[in-house]
Amino acid sequence: MLTLLNLLSAVALLIWGTHIVRTGILRVFGTALRRLLSQNMSKRPLAFIAGILVTAVVQSSNATAMLTTSFVGQGLMALTPALAIMLGADVGTALMSRVLTLDLSWLSPLLIFLGVVFFLSRKQTRAGQMGRVSIGLGLIVLALQLIVEAAAPITQAQGVKVLFASLTGDILLDALVGALFAMISYSSLAAVLLTATLAEAGVISLPVAIGLVVGANIGSGLLAFISTNMQNTAGRQVALGSLLYKLLGLVLIIPVLDPLAHWLDTLNLDVQSLVIGFHLLYNSLRCVVLLPTVGPMARLCAWLLPERPEAGGRAKSRHLDPSALDTPSLALANAVRETLRVGDIIDSMLNSMLGVLRGTHTAVAQELRERSDDAEALYSSIKLYLAQMPREDLGEQDSRRWAEIIELAINLKLASDVIERMLRKIQQQKTAQRRSFSEVGLDELASLHSQLMANLRLGLSVFLSGDPESARQLLREKRRFRAHERRLAHAHVSRLQLKVVQSIETSSLHLELIADMKRLNSLFCSSAYVVLEHADTGALLPEKVQDN
Structure with a gap:
């Protein structure tokens, strides 16, 4: 024996x-x-x-x-x-x-x-x-x-x-x-x-x-x-x-x-x-x-072993492989890929918002809820996946990357909630109250929306690459966005003095959307600070870069 x-x-x-x-x-x-x-x-x-x-x-x-x-x-x-x-x-x-x-x-x-x-x-x-x-x-x-x-x-x-x-x-x-x-x-x-x-x-x-x-x-x-x-x-x-x-x-x-x-x-x-x-x-x-x-x-x-179509319901994670949890570098790479999927969902939701603003996409309520649910499901999967990683085995660089992923996932989840709320406001204004934006106001919101989409994509690129130069560019774009947002808010108030009926009817919604886009832009640009805080370049100086 x-x-x-x-x-x-x-x-x-x-x-x-x-x-x-x-x-x-x-x-x-x-x-x-x-x-x-x-x-x-x-x-x-x-x-x-x-x-x-x-x-x-x-x-x-x-x-x-x-x-x-x-x-x-x-x-x-x-x-x-x-x-x-x-x-x-x-x-x-x-x-x-x-x-x-x-x-x-x-x-x-x-x-x-x-x-x-x-x-x-x-x-x-x-x-x-x-x-x-x-x-x-x-x-x-x-x-x-x-x-x-x-x-x-x-x-x-x-x-x-x-x-x-x-x-x-x-x-x-x-x-x-x-x-x-x-x-x-x-x-x-x-x-x-x-x-x-x-x-x-x-x-x-x-x-x-x-x-x-x-x-x-x-x-x-x-x-x-x-x-x-x-x-x-x-x-x-x-x-x-x-x-x-x-x-x-x-x-x-x-x-x-x-x-x-x-x-x-x-x-x-x-x-x-x-x-x-x-x-x-x-x-x-x-x-x-x-x-x-x-x-x-x-x-x-x-x-x-043919591929089977996924059953209906919330999106399921594709890259969060449990067998990679013992290998931090692989597990973190999997979490990054899944977080970028959440970014793609946010990008799609923003596209839907532009269609609603222009009146070319009216039936988005159910589609919007499904995308928001998908973002919520993937965010929860990423959070639970990272929670299972043995933190004591992470080196300094991996610990920093772990925190970056969590931060961006949270920001993207918050962004999906903001976008969903914005679209509900727009649809309620157009369907229940039968009001629409003026041509000038619509063009202003569309231009701000276009800049917001570009900053989202640049922010995801900065998160993926960790390139300090791209991070600096993202902060410059953030400042330009804020200056643009202020000009549009002032321009809207000036139109109210001219007593433009459409501007008066949609004034509250117009200013709320601008404020919501400002918040979204801050969420999308947060990845730049993470990169520059740890880059040995001296690029992030308080007197040169100011947060919103």
Whole structure:
């Protein structure tokens, strides 16, 4: 019982070490990896190589699968290059299994010691996060040693020998057992290493070991597909394609299993090296041969898992991937994209307001309420998503970005409420009281509205880019807007002295709309202050820039 517990704890330590390495690498290089994987990789070899490299860095094909399915689900990547990346990830994990089987016993204590020193002394810095990665690598090496040591007594037990004696080389049965190994250990690498240990001890034959390795690959595919259960259809299509490729590999290996086993027996290598070598050879050949078929596979996955139209009701978030919460840079990028969606809704609401002002768009009440509800729903999703992020793990720059996103989301939500109230006022004036603006007054409001739309779009651009020069331009536009708003208010009062009937009837509404637009402009331009407060340019000076 103690031996079994030691084995399970060693496997758990391997899983935990892999998790630490993955999260640490993503926290340090998450933005760079995101940029690499989210590029439009039209060339399949480039996507294939990217999958190998990213998997080698994060030490886990499951981590690469999580990133890739997330990007496809967010519309950052097409399905075809994503499948090529997944094939590369299979090769990458086989390469790492070969590297991690080398004699690295001296490396584990060194990595853990250095990692703890850097992580505890500089926790919130890049060096501290690299210390976290070093701890994870040390735990992986240590776990691999413990797995081999814990499995040795088990392989000598009579019950285990009888159990594995029932595996006589039936590739389907062996693959099923290998898949179970991978799913129980939550790692195809652990399953492959355990298989190599059993084969080295003579508990299983080489053909059985080959079947278990093939099954371990299928088990990792099943794990990836199950983990995407909560994602949208596009993300699940990637995991489905990866699983189908691994099942196809099983079909391709069946006819050549016996000749391959005999050929491997002729090599002058120990059994453990043969099993690990087969794992690398099998994944490499399978993925290279199947790489040209990613296009047809993408179409098959789209046919098997078609996109379903969203049910009616409020808008649903597209980019707030829960699996990215452990990686602040990725989670913040997702929140930024969702916040920009709220900005698009505000832009659409402002367009509707111009149509109502000119009388070309009269039936907007229901449409307006739906858009306002959409903005409310997305704002709530963004707020809850950011609340789930571990704030203690955020560096100074990420903490600042977190606050910027919250601030802009709040401002956009307030803007949607102001616009909804403005449109209700306009419609009530035109329908209930049968009053309309004068031609001059309408042109003035339209010009102010046009300037407001431009400032909204510039404000969103400043929020996205963080460019100080664009932020200065936004503040200049804000001052111009205020000067324009004052001129229009004075011009309206001057028209009242001329006793223009339409101006007198709509005077209160006219001035209220100007005041509301002024408030909207302040909300849209707030992102400039956030950028300039933290830009090392001295651009934000109290005597030069005054708020409203």
